[in-house]
């Protein structure tokens with residue numbers, strides 16, 4: 001495997017960062033997860049643009065331009081001779097002293113890994129996921145905004161542990177007021193009476209790129225989508241539910257906290273979205 005580290009492609013054994021890197025010491029950095037299918041990278045420009053927005057929000061100067069970053073992603077995928085897979089793009093604050101201040105870190109590091117990924121077993125795309133509500137809350141946008149895709153994923157990791165410990169496939173995260181935000185690494189949609197609803201970004205969550213694609217698909221299917229304040233009640237009483245994420249794609253959810261959602265199996269609109277998403281990702285994107 002060839003990994004891109006600060007402008008060079010190196011074998012995995014040589015792809016290392018310093019123990020003084022603030023990405024490791026403080027989670028001071030940002031990342032993106034990007035998928036490529038059939039020789040094309042899906043929504044590459046959107047991911048790069050979100051990366052630079054995350055960087056701007058945390059005052060991190062990425063040492064290369066967005067165009068160079070885009071090329072670096074393509075070069076890394078090509079070097080690994082992959083046509084289908086997942087890219088993890090990480091920018092850390094870089095090596096510094098043991099103090100918190102990023103002033104001691106003059107050179108942020110850019111790391112690009114291209115590999116394979118399967119987040120959920122294939123059968124879950126036809127049977128659907130079981131969700132539980134996690135005790136761990138999504139932090140308020142009044143602290144670090146959840147819009148920043150930062151290396152601080154401990155809240156999400158805690159929530160994932162809680163979901164797995166209770167035997168569920170995925171965890172639903174609420175905000176401090178108890179409103180629905182998203183799952184540990186995916187956004188959420190429900191369908192009720194033929195209309196789609198997804199939490200408004202003001203609930204405090206990451207604005208997923210797959211979420212945007214799902215909104216486009218629903219609109220194309222003639223399903224009205226509204227972004228609203230949602231509670232667990234809305235999910236309990238929904239007809240259908242699905243999650244969206246780059247790694248997860250569009251995946252049905254059929255249970256929340258032991259309540260069956262709708263008929264307890266993926267509904268017709270969800271199934272069409274799962275299929276349509278797969279068609280779109282296999283036919284659009286930046287050529288590798």
Ligand code: PMP
Nearest residue numbers: 185186187206208209210245246
């Ligand atoms: N929420 C969180 C917390 C995430 O980490 C992700 C990405 N895995 C998503 C939502 C989905 O975002 P995207 O569709 O851009 O992958």
